[in-house]
Amino acid sequence: MPGVPDVTCVPHKIWSRLQNKHWRRSNSDLLTYGPGAGYAPLREAVAVHLRVARSVNCSPSQVLITTGIHQSIDIVVKLLGEHGDAAWVEDPCYWGTRSVLNSLGINTVPIAVDQEGMRMRLANLRRPPRFICTTPSHQYPLGMVMSLSRRRMLLEYAAAHKVWIIEDDYDSEFRYGGRPLASLQGMDTHDRVLYMGTFSKIMFPGLRIGFLVVPESLAKAFSTGIAELYRNGQVFLQATLADFMAEGHFASHIRKMRVLYAERLQLLQQSINRHFGEKMTITGGEAGLHLVLGLPPECDDVLICEQALQAGIIVRPLSRYYMHARGARRGLLLGYASVPNDEIARSFDKLAAVIKNALRTDA
Ligand SMILES: Cc1ncc(COP(=O)(O)O)c(C=O)c1O
Known part of the structure; x- marks a missing residue:
């Protein structure tokens, strides 16, 4: 999320x-x-x-x-x-x-x-x-x-x-x-x-x-x-x-969460690489609580998000963050911060299946 x-x-x-x-x-x-x-x-x-x-x-x-x-x-x-x-x-x-x-x-x-x-x-x-x-x-x-x-x-x-x-x-x-x-x-x-x-x-x-x-x-x-x-x-x-x-609890909480989120980010990046290698662009992975997985321009990222939800995964379509649909880049916002470490690979496997299916259908 x-x-x-x-x-x-x-x-x-x-x-x-x-x-x-x-x-x-x-x-x-x-x-x-x-x-x-x-x-x-x-x-x-x-x-x-x-x-x-x-x-x-x-x-x-x-x-x-x-x-x-x-x-x-x-x-x-x-x-x-x-x-x-x-x-x-x-x-x-x-x-x-x-x-x-x-x-x-x-x-x-x-x-x-x-x-x-x-x-x-x-x-x-x-x-x-x-x-x-x-x-x-x-x-x-x-x-x-x-x-x-x-x-x-x-x-x-x-x-x-x-x-x-x-x-x-x-x-x-x-x-x-x-x-x-x-x-x-x-x-x-x-x-x-x-x-x-x-x-x-x-x-x-x-x-x-x-x-x-x-x-x-x-x-x-x-x-x-x-x-x-x-x-x-x-x-x-x-x-x-x-x-x-x-x-001082605030400063230690930030330090603790930064380490945890960095681990989760790395786990997610590994999962993405395992499924897609260099084929997909990842942006925004240096800070924050999410990264953006780029999709080919012909993809319907809104539809992929709906299908992902049916598989139990919440992701957001990048195109929806643009003011106008025309010219909007396609992609998925993947929030990793709230996902326990041991669920990241499994969840991404499900999402990858949805994405691969969509890419095949679009091709
Ligand atoms: C860029 C940005 N600004 C503001 C917010 C929301 O901030 P708040 O919860 O303080 O209203 C978000 C929440 O996702 C955000 O992504």
């Missing part, structure tokens, strides 16, 4: 000890509406983590706690955009980004990606949008890293045309090879980047906690905006997470 971490590995005992501590104290501040910007010690812990791990330039006052990346995009667009504005989105991109933008009346403009990330055409550059949504550290879903020259170009363009860059850094904690990367936000000297991340991949998606880092000058307005629009709560959960981070 792409995009889903192994939730069975969450350290239950530590988590319940920390959570119980807060319940026992019955601190009423943790049981009422939360402060707009989120629980202060969590904002502090997130700022420390982001400065060290992602070279994000921030103080705790710039960190706002949200319910995840969907809500972070929502608040950014509500406060900084207008109905009818344009947003450049990577093509292909995460469906959630497009859904949130479209629901707010934003026109999404697809920008193709190549090995260096977003590749703007002259026609695009002539019409600056209000927002540029990007996943520079690990393009979703294809997995490339935005090059330094593209990053500089994007930042300069945003500064010159007063464009807001929405940087979605959803899974960079899990990198197994390739270049180490800093965030785009860390290179920004003009305060044009809104940086966002999530605990969905590192911890578990059901936690529904994410964070948004905004320029200092916007922090107060965003805190008020979040309080007035959403009335976020779950402060006791935020308090538990803050302790989890401050006591």
Whole structure:
């Protein structure tokens, strides 16, 4: 299942000890509406983590706690955009980004990606949008890293045309090879980047906690905006997470999961090679929780996914992540993070049978 971490590995005992501590104290501040910007010690812990791990330039006052990346995009667009504005989105991109933008009346403009990330055409550059949504550290879903020259170009363009860059850094904690990367936000000297991340991949998606880092000058307005629009709560959960981070469990959990996911990735790559050798291209296998198995352009990847599901395997069709079906690359998103090591080869055998059958039928 792409995009889903192994939730069975969450350290239950530590988590319940920390959570119980807060319940026992019955601190009423943790049981009422939360402060707009989120629980202060969590904002502090997130700022420390982001400065060290992602070279994000921030103080705790710039960190706002949200319910995840969907809500972070929502608040950014509500406060900084207008109905009818344009947003450049990577093509292909995460469906959630497009859904949130479209629901707010934003026109999404697809920008193709190549090995260096977003590749703007002259026609695009002539019409600056209000927002540029990007996943520079690990393009979703294809997995490339935005090059330094593209990053500089994007930042300069945003500064010159007063464009807001929405940087979605959803899974960079899990990198197994390739270049180490800093965030785009860390290179920004003009305060044009809104940086966002999530605990969905590192911890578990059901936690529904994410964070948004905004320029200092916007922090107060965003805190008020979040309080007035959403009335976020779950402060006791935020308090538990803050302790989890401050006591060092978060860093060890990342280290442990990185080793486990790297093993699973390797097992999956071995299975792919065993069935298809060099015949199939694999992309995005250097970071994150999934890789993309390329398929020939004549393949119906949606149909393959439906057939795989009947065989008990959940995979996603790459073509569906593109804005338009015409010209979309075909492939399958294979999530390995949540599959136990000893099930990977067996599951891939079933998927390979479906793929081979489809390739024969198409030929
Ligand atoms: C690129 C990208 N951004 C955001 C998300 C979702 O983040 P959240 O769970 O914090 O809303 C996902 C989930 O798969 C994703 O792939």
